[in-house]
Amino acid sequence: MKNKKMKIARLEKDLNQNDLASIVGVTRQTIGLIESGDYNPSLNLCIAICKALDRTLDELFWGNDND
Amino acid sequence: MIKKIDERVKLFQGKVSGEVLSILLAFLVIDIFYKSFFTNFEFQSYISELYMLLGVTLYIIIRYLIAGNDLIQVKGSYIFGGIFITSILVTAIGGISSYSKYHSFYIQNNFSTFWFVLGIMFLSSFILTGIIFTLVYVINNRRQKQIDKKLDIEEND
DSSP states (O other): OOOHHHHHHHHHTTOOHHHHHHHHTSOHHHHHHHHTTOOOOOHHHHHHHHHHHTOOHHHHHOSSOOO | OOOOOOHHHHHHHHHHHHHHHHHHHHHHHHHHHIIIIISOOOGGGGHHHHHHHHHHHHHHHHHHHHHTOOSOOSOHHHHHHHHHHHHHHHHHHHHHHHHHHHHHHHHHTTTHHHHHHHHHHHHHHHHHHHHHHHHHHHHHHHHHHHHHHHHHHHHTO
């Protein structure tokens, strides 16, 4: 399942995958894999992404509208 | 009903497997080192260990490349440093081994042959290490560029 919410939140913050990756301390590939739904991040990484994008865990990683 | 493996247990298994691999590889290196330098065993007596070490290293490199994980996260100058240090180490180890076997011959020749052997050893190990490092570096870079291109397409989707 693609994580479009995360991608939208990132674009709203005017960040590219590289920027977000360096903020949370992972590779661009990891961010790409999370957004494409091919990698399940740890809770710590989810929290770091939420903090970087000023969103809550619910807003980015919960709900049914992830397609 | 198939029992789902606890993710914490799975993570722990992976960690233990990684540690076991590191320990085994260390023993393999020590074994090769011991057989080649401290005992006068023939090369054939530790060739299987050498093949195993090379095989495992190759497997790790291939797996990393296929998964797209960046193998070399350092700049080119560091690579050159790595090649140089590896060559120095190989030369030092080879020099000690050669001296312990043929020291009487080297003393007879006023060490000129010994320095020559060391020079050849350094040059050959530098070239071989250079080829291997460069090859891995080029393939890794190409793979990273491929992944970046794919991510660019997905990002702009």
